[in-house]
Amino acid sequence: MFSREGFTLDVVARNWILTPTTTLPLALGLAWEPLFSRLAQRSSRDRAATIRSRVYWLAAASLVLALNDQLNKQTANNWVKLIARKPRTRFVVLDYVPLSWTPPPGARLHFYECDLSDAYAIKIMCDRIKAEVGHPTVLFNNAGLARGSTIMEGTSNDVQLTLKTNLIAPFLLVREFLPEMVRKDHGHILNTGSMSSVVSAPTIVDYSASKAGLTGLHEV
Numbered sequence: 407m408f409s410r411e412g413f414t415l416d417v418v419a420r421n422w423i424l425t426p427t428t429t430l431p432l433a434l435g436l437a438w439e440p441l442f443s444r445l446a447q448r449s450s451r452d453r454a455a456t457i458r459s460r461v462y463w464l465a466a467a468s469l470v471l472a473l474n475d476q477l478n479k480q481t482a483n484n485w486v487k488l489i490a491r492k493p494r495t496r497f498v499v500l501d502y503v504p505l506s507w508t509p510p511p512g513a514r515l516h517f518y519e520c521d522l523s524d525a526y527a528i529k530i531m532c533d534r535i536k537a538e539v540g541h542p543t544v545l546f547n548n549a550g551l552a553r554g555s556t557i558m559e560g561t562s563n564d565v566q567l568t569l570k571t572n573l574i575a576p577f578l579l580v581r582e583f584l585p586e587m588v589r590k591d592h593g594h595i596l597n598t599g600s601m602s603s604v605v606s607a608p609t610i611v612d613y614s615a616s617k618a619g620l621t622g623l624h625e626v
Contacts, residue, residue, distance in 0.1 A: 424468045433465040498539055500531060500579075501549065522549050523570035525578055532582040541586040546596045547576035547620075552613040565612045572616035577623055597624045 423429075435441050436458040446454040496514045499505065502521050509515045516539050520531045535542070550572045553564040576597055587593025603621050606614035 424471055426468050426472050429465040429468040432461050436461055496539055498535055522575040523567050528578050542583055544594045545583050548598045552610050554609050556608050557611055568612040569616050573619045576620060
């Protein structure tokens with residue numbers, strides 16, 4: 407039920423408040439005139455109407471969020487496949503873990519296995535990408551990990567691995583590919599952030615720090 411960010415306000419709101427199982431019964435109940443009249447007697451009809459209107463909006467929002475979550479589940483990890491089918495798109499995946507699926511026939515997809523916590527390996531792979539594929543016009547820094555340890559329990563290696571993968575690797579990749587984007591005056595850079603950069607939890611302090619740093623990098 408809970409995300410890796412832990413017990414936070416947004417998690418509680420999404421899982422317990424902004425859900426159809428919570429908001430729809432309330433909306434249907436307030437749509438029932440006897441219940442609405444009872445609420446109006448306890449306060450006033452105008453106030454009851456305001457409450458009912460807000461509950462309706464919450465119900466509508468919860469339905470939209472539920473639909474969005476369902477669509478996300480259906481398309482999870484499929485967006486790469488969809489893009490790879492476009493004949494003019496050259497797609498590069500740089501990751502420590504090999505692809506878990508086979509690219510469709512004719513896909514112009516290039517996979518480079520690389521340890522993103524290793525600055526030297528990143529440099530070597532970026533040079534290969536430039537030579538074999540070309541300079542990218544879109545850079546999407548999506549790799550990330552969390553070791554799930556507190557400050558006192560986590561090892562130095564845990565902290566370094568998290569910061570190198572989540573923060574230093576995106577910085578190095580931006581430094582490698584940004585100059586050509588600037589020269590051509592064309593390109594986009596996307597970074598995957600996290601609410602934990604604002605609201606942290608005891609077991610992901612290093613992860614939260616890395617995402618806060620990534621936010622700072624992205625806003626430059």
